[in-house]
Amino acid sequence: MSLGVLNTLYIGKSKRVHYAVSAVPAALGAVIAVLSYLQFLPLSLILAVIYTLIMVSISASIAFLPKFKVSSMLEHLELRLPHLILRLRTLIMAGESPLEAFLSAASEVRSPILDYLIKQIALGVTPEEAISELQRALKNKPVLDTLKRIVLSLGMGEEAINYLKEEFDAIMAERESGLRKAIESLSVIVEMYMSIGVFFPVIAIVMLASLSILGSGFDINALIALLIFVAIPLFSAFSAIMAKKIVERALL
């Protein structure tokens, strides 16, 4: 099923065009590999394999980009659910009609998924239908189940306020248990970061410098420069991305 919210994530707003474009770097890589193998290119086989692998990974990144974006959109929505519920409850308590309150609260969250829902509702689709459609397209994610429950509660009249309070408490309890898990995972990443990002460079510098006195076969300064200017930043970036992913799940 093609949904507007998903189509915009593909290159040329079409799945076929997107996959065709994403295959181009891999095809180029394959051509380089074949030409090198047939010795039409002055590249060693190892270099040709490295180029091909880089090209294939570029292709894979482009191909999977929409999936990453969807996952990031769902994470953002999950992050903002407590705020959405709080705002929704406030507006309903202030006397706004539940649907109007939902539209107003959802527009404040600035989530592409909620924006899509708002658009569908404006086009006359019922909120339940719109969410079911999203569930079918995005493979029934738990956050969409929660969103569906919230939307269904809008038809409960006065009871919606109590229901939303319970939903808010349940989400916060879930978040707290998520926090404990996130801290455990983070401890492992922090230890890994400290060992590889800080202790390993110190040991490597000391060892390489000491050993270089005994032998004179390689450029020790270039090796240490590579470690300091390339390996450390790369590893730090990797750790920061991992930490961000884990902490974001526990953030509010």
Added chain:
Amino acid sequence: MRRKINASISRKDLRILLLTLPAWAAVLYAVYLIVITKKGFSLYDPYEALGISFIIAVSLIPSALFEYKWEWETSRAEAEIPLILSALESGLRAGLSLPEALRESLKYSKYLRRDLVRVLNALAAGESIDSAIRYLRRETPLLAITADYLKVLAKGGEELFRTLKDFRESVEVIVGYTGKLKEATRSFLATVYMVLIVYLITTAIFLQTFLYPLAKESEKLTMLGRIDPLALTSLIIYGALIESILNGITTSYFTGSRYLSSLFHALILLFLSIMVYTVLLFTQVPPA
């Protein structure tokens, strides 16, 4: 006649400007070395490495201070929302009007006080609450919801005042949760300090007690390979510079900071590194 110039810069633009300052400063320093002193830039000169580290550290000060201040103010402002709501609730129950109750709640606010005073001044000047609430900051979802809640509160009657307790409790849950996250990740910061201090001590001892004396000895002993202590010292200083900044940034993510507030800690680590290597280089000149 004097003309008043209204110049303002958004926080986002200021953040970009401040974060790129170290890069600009490093480029200017390189230009100074190449064009003005005609000395050229060498990656293996420890004194230039110290110079670059110092320039980057100094140019990082405004960014680190602003980030730390902004995050501190935002989190403090969020933390005082339940107190303000509680005071508001008491005031409204006592029969005060919303502006009067808001004025009473000023006693419990420090970081939102300026915004609340602006709101009250706007109300006193005859603005509607809908318009006056624009003076309340909306940097985080919680602050934005609170501002919107006050708008809603102004529209409602006595019935709505009863919702205050409910709203305050929910806000308390969110604020309490954010506090728990900060508490739980605080130990990571201590670990970052510890490991960088280990880096500094290990490399300083290694250079002073092992590498420099050995470099002098290796000149006499032909069977030993040649080592360049200046180049190695320079690389170790760059290593400390990169470790300090990256540790600061990575810690921001580890501690769940919204912005790069841990740059403040990066700066402390950076100045600590500069101090250690300055003492090392100026007390024992490495053999050339």
